Amino acid sequence: MGTGRLYTAVALGGFRRYATYRTATAAGVFTNTVFGLILAYIMTALWDEKPHLGGYDQAQALSYVWLSQALLMVVATMGGGFEDELLERIRTGDIAIDLYRPADLQLWWLAQDVGRALFHLLGRGVVPLVFGALCFELALPSDPLTWLAFLVSVALGVLVSFSLRYLVALSAFWLLDGAGTAQMSMIAGVFCSGMLLPLNVFQGVLGEVVRALPWSSLIQAPVDVLLGTADPLGTYAFQAAWAVGLLTLGRLLQSAATRRVVVQGG
């Protein structure tokens, strides 16, 4: 099997794996919609009080809420994708088997995560956004090219998210129990991605710092591309730079880690 076909098959496997759980997907869509609704009312009250907060008008702020609910699972803001399984494999020593496989460890998990992200985009992203657009006045563009530009930014966001979670998983080589790292990463993911509040509402140095961190690639960056409040090429460059940097770091740590791998009880 060619390398390209191998990773395509792994990605399809990742897609199908999540597509199997239809009730869970429906339940997730329901939850994203309920949270979207609650947040939409809070943001409406906030923007009523201070119109043009963070450079958004009210329709843009509401679009932000529904888009962030749609993207939440795609870019795995709170974690909970492949890294849980990889952490477990490192802890138990099953990772030794993976290292024997004629496939690259990082690319293998990346392919699977891309499949997962694609499923969540279709399975959990579309319905809450459509619901939001029907119930609230959103500022979504009609130009298909803008949507295409948005999808490119989402793809880069998935790449950055993957590279961050790969580092979390690799930490288990040194700590054995990766639960602490996973939790810290979840906290950073929720706060710094713009999930709680758009990052352009954060003021001063705090705002500048969170917008420069890699997590802003997950939600803030693609949403700004769609709303036309950020230049797509500049955004891509920012996201790609973080992706390349973090993937390279993952690669370096991976080779350092595999040299010290000790199979538990073996």
Added chain:
Amino acid sequence: MPRQAGDPWARQGTYARLRDGLGAYRMIAAMWIRSTMAYRASFAMTTFGNFAATGLDFVAILLMYSQIDRLGGYDLPEVAFLYGVSAIAFGLTDLALGSMDRLGRRVRDGTLDTLLVRPVPVLAQVAADRFALRRLGRITQGLVVFGYAVTALDLTWTPLKVLLVPLMVLSGAAIFSAVFVAGAAFQFVAQDASEVQNSFTYGGSTLLQYPPTVFAKDLVRGVTFVLPLAFVNWLPALYVLGRPYPLDLPAWVAFAPPLVAAACCALAGVAWRAGLRSYRSTGS
């Protein structure tokens, strides 16, 4: 494997079964505490993490109030009061029943069978499963915000208002518990729909952290008359804060939470028993 009508537990009195259940709960919870205490550093880290993760909601509120003075007509100490009560009540429930959402997995893989053959109430076993003391982090965070609210609020405290605070926290925890148990009962049917439960538990507690004036009238009606989450903090807290209730309800509803909580728990109990009866093992 549903329980037969003639089994010894069915004939016990309610009081005896409650005592058995609480005893079993204590025992299982104590076991899980000992097991987590084996790794003290990890325990300290995850408790802090729990504190920090839930605290971020309030950081978001602080960030909002750095830009505005009022949200839905409420100032920061008032919102902090609503937040604190909701967070403590929800934190208590999360500590006691936080593992209930694992029930769906047990139904799917058939491991619920193990719990059914033990001479201990199933609800107590499911509730105490993986009891996590680190969830004290959430309660601590709620207490901190509540403490801030009480010192910053400019209120004249009457004995009635003071009495209402512990009353609403405990009733609120009981209402949230009913939602957790009813959600678990739903999982007997839906199996892998535990996220639906999250919308009512986590979603509900998020909703209650903001003033009712922020939300659409229909949503407020829904959480007053259908799923009575408004009794957790909105109705009693608005009495304490001296604020009018948005649906023009009479003032005495502020004292209804214990009754509402009792009714919710009774209904959740019925749902739980119906769910348990409908359980068929995996057949594998």
